Amino acid sequence: MIQEVVWGVSIVLMGALAAVFAWVAIGANVALADYGPVIASAYRLRTWLFGFAVIVLIGANYDTLGKLPYVSSLSAPSSATATRPVEAVAEQWSWSIKPDAFRAGETVEFHVTSNDVNHGFALYDPDMRIVAQTQAMPGYINVLRYTFNEPGVYRVLCLEYCGVAHHEMTAEIKVAAH
């Protein structure tokens, strides 16, 4: 199968890369003072820059991770709202979504699974902004609730690379006005 070939090639390349890193690391066993004052201070500056980059990275993650669509999918609907179950099954390389037509204001509960490999179930609003997502995994049913507030054509795209025709994995969900 093509996955096994890709896996084999990846392992060989990762091994080669690790060997190069190990070779460089072993050869780099030189005291900082041996480089002379200019290069030694450049190395010290590099250490500070690395620390600075780590702090920026942690700050950026802290600021942005909460804005992922995962969070909105966790909010449970109010008890007054009825949820409509929807079966969403992924398969290389298409979606089966039943039913796939709703009315604006309706809250649906996607039951997401896969018949073969892992896929990513991502729901996009009519402006192609991602509004909810979960994994589609064989042997598991992931539940994703979403309220279609705006009418229009929503789309489901696969967000997990799943093989050569991964880009073909799109589906449409039509949401009619009230």
Ligand SMILES: [Cu+2]
């Ligand atoms: Cu895919």
